[in-house]
Amino acid sequence: MKLSELAANKHGTVKSLGRDEHFLNRISSVGITEGAVFQVVKNDRKMPMLIYVRETLLALNRKDCEKIEVSEVRV
Amino acid sequence: MNCIALLGQPNSGKSTVFNQLTGSRQHVGNWPGKTVEKTEGNYFFHGTSYTVVDLPGSYGLSGNSDEEIITEQFIKSGEADLVCVLADASQLERSLYMLADFVLMDHPMILLLNMMDVATAQGKQIDDKKLSEKLGIPVLPFTAADGKGFDELKTLIEQEMKAPHRPISKPEIAGTAKANADQILSGVKEKYSWIESLLEGVSKSAGEDYQVKGFDKLLLRPILGKVMTLLVILVGFLAAMFIMAPFMSVAGMLPGLLGKPIADFLTGLHVHPWLVSIFSLLIPNTFYFCISMAAFVFGVNVVFGFLEEIGFLARAAYQFDGALSKLGLQGKAVAPILMGMGCTIGGASGTRVMDNWGQKMLTMMVVWAVPCASIWSVIPVISNMFFPAWGTALVCLGIILYIFVLMFIVSRIFGGKLVSENDRSGMIMELPPYHKAHWKYILKEAWIKCFDMFKRALRTVTLVSIVFWAFSYSSSGNVENSLLYKVGTFIEPVTKFFGMGWRTFMAFITAAFAKEAVLGTLNAVFAGQDTVANIAFNASKAGVDKNALALLMTQTISGAEALAFMFAITFSVPCLMALSTTYKESHSLKWTAKTAGFYIVAALILSCIVYHIALPFLG
Structure with missing residues (x-):
């Protein structure tokens, strides 16, 4: 599923970040990498998503969230 | 020539370290042939002068942006004797990514673990000695904003100039230049596993869930959050007025106090009326005007410096990213634009937070469209002369509506030239944990800006x-x-x-x-x-x-x-x-x-x- 489809307070792991090199460099430098485990903190309509990964709270715009494939992890 | 370069991710406190080291001895220019800002400064320690260069670059060095290329070329030129890499101690795993990229350049370096106060408050313990052993370079735990450990830092720099250390450990990656997607993915994996092995036995991540706490419960809500953000800014403006009022009223007495005695004195000397008018009217008024303006800049900078440092502005950027992206701007532009409601000068200098020159220039152009506080002291007066109260209300409403039209026109005409499609990528930003404000630092920074404003x-x-x-x-x-x-x-x-x-x-x-x-x-x-x-x-x-x-x-x-x-x-x-x-x-x-x-x-x-x-x- 897409990251943008995961509701608040769910946990997930990153499956794929796509092939766009510019995006890959940008997104991995803030700690989102394939295999990384994260928590969705906020997922409100028309707002950037808030993701907690590697002890960091990140704001990610929705368009990029649609490019990220994740799968839900039940804790 | 002793040259130190600073490198670190946004929010690592790089500019705080730079400002604390160099004070007002700074020079801002451009890197040759590029519209990327080059900030240089210097300080003296034990009678020796040290040059400090603030290296551009955002979260890592493996992209191919102008900033990253400049940093790479600067390091390869050998101009820097020592590089200080900064990491945020409260988010060590992620913020060491810059180090993971940089150690590949095999250069003399030290690592500063900044924001130790935040890390300690979160209950995190970091074994800096062990980290230093593993890396083979000095590691200094540090809190830049409280201004304390700087003698220790300067002493360390002095020692490293004589006996530099290079990293003994680095991620196993072949050349990073022009990597394709697969190489990027494997490189990233290698870098993070290198960081994980570094941190083994050095620091433990809590591994707990993130809880939206306290003020954030209101501030991060979609609609309520925007209202709250604007309210906080409004209170901020009132505070700014409160800070600058005493300066302005004292300065306001100058023309009255000085004008007549000077005029009488010069007339008594039979000086030409031209000169009398210059010395008794023009000069005191100019002084008054410059002091009021500097006071305005001081007030706005104290308030926004405070809001930035505690982490509020990052939340404001999150709230308004959607609206601003329609103008081709990042969410970060919200701070300068709101500052512009108080004072356009403050807004224009507030664009320093933008990521690159194009974004910065476009934000400044947009800030110009926002009428400042002084214009609102003029418009109702003139309008009341001609129109009834409801007419004045309509005039004000018309002006407010036109602000948005003008912003849109500006972004349509100039946006394409200033911000390329690539830089329009949406928000990827960290929301830092709330910090305690370090007032001494905020006041010092505001004072430097205010004095510079006064001179200009x-x-x-x-x-x-x-x-x-x-x-x-x-x-x-x-x-x-x-x-x-x-x-x-x-x-x-x-x-x-x-x-x-x-x-x-x-x-x-x-x-x-x-x-x-x-x-x-x-x-x-x-x-x-x-x-x-x-x-x-x-x-x-x-x-x-x-x-x-x-x-x-x-x-x-x-x-x-x-x-x-x-x-x-x-x-x-x-x-x-x-x-x-x-x-x-x-x-x-x-x-x-x-x-x-x-x-x-x-x-x-x-x-x-x-x-x-x-x-x-x-x-």
Whole structure:
């Protein structure tokens, strides 16, 4: 599923970040990498998503969230 | 030559370290051939001078942005003897990514673990000695904003200059240049597993869920959060007014206190009236004007410095990212734009937080469209002369609506040239944990900006006010004997087309110097009692009899002209110092001139449209 489809307070792991090199460099430098485990903190309509990964709270715009494939992890 | 370069991710406190090391001994220019800002400074320690270079770059070094290429070339040139890599101790795993990229360059370096105060408050323990052993370079735990450990840092730098250390451990990655997607993915994996192995036994991540706590529960809500953000900013403005009020009122006494004694003294010496007027009116007024402006800049910077440091501005950026991306801007632009509501100068210098030059320049151009606080002290006064209270409310509403139209026009015309498609990528930003404010640092930074503003204002305003004074000097005291009147009436047929007669057009010109000068100028040109120069740079409204002026103005000009005039002054060049600050921040004469030219032309066109639409109704 897409990251943008995961509701608040769910946990997930990153499956794929796509092939766009510019995006890959940008997104991995803030700690989102394939295999990384994260928590969705906020997922409100028309707002950037808030993701907690590697002890960091990140704001990610929705368009990029649609490019990220994740799968839900039940804790 | 002892040269130290600083490298770190946003929010790692790099600029705090830079500012604390160099104080006001800074120089900002451009990297050769690039529109990327180069910030350099220096400090003395034990009688030796050290140069500090702030290296550009955002979260890592493996992208191919201008910033990253510059940093790589600078390191390879060997100019830097030592590189200080900064990491945020409270988010070590992620913020060591910059180090993971940088160790590949195999250069003498030290690692600063900044924001130890935040990490300690979170209950995190970091074994810096063990980290240092693993890396083979010195590691210094540190809290830059409290200003304490700097002697230790300078001593360490001194030692490392003599006996430098290079990293003994690095991620196993072959060349990073022009990597394809697969290489990037495997490189990233390798870098993070290197970081994980570094942190083994050094620090433990809590592994707990993130809880939205306290104020964030309100601030991160979609609609309520926006309302709260605006409320906080509003309170911030009130605080800024409170901070600057004492300075302004003391400075406001200068013209009154100094004017007459100087005039009496010089007249007693039989000095020419020209010179008397310069020393007794122009100079005290210029001083008053510059001090008030510097006080404004101080107040706005203290408030926004505080909001930035505690982490509030990052949340504001999150709230308004959606709206601003429609203008081609990042969410971060929200701070300068809101600062512009207080003072355009503050807003223009606040664009320093933007990621790159194009974003910064576009934000400055957008900030110009926001009417500052001074204009709101002028518009209702003029509007009340011509229209009833509901009419004034409509005028204000019209102005507010046009702000958005103008922002949109600016972003359409200039956005494409300034911000490339690649840089338009949406928000990827960290929301830092709330920090405690370090007041000493905030006040010091605001003071440096305020003093710099004062010096620049004094130079520019003195020069321009002398020119303006000469144009408007009138031996008889009547405005009709001045050069300004002759030029004004000569070009009146042209300005009439744009909706303004020579009187309002003259006030339109002074409004581009300072909005505070508008009422004084109107008084001079309509009542003809005083020379324009005597009043133009006197930011005080004292001496303007509003009722008498209202009577004269309504007899002389139409409601349509007044309306056109109000729109024209609100959306023209904000003030002389906003222009000067835009030049200082952009380092581009071309773009500063483009901005000023665009705003003057756009104001005239707007005035023309408003006048011709309003004429049948208000004629």
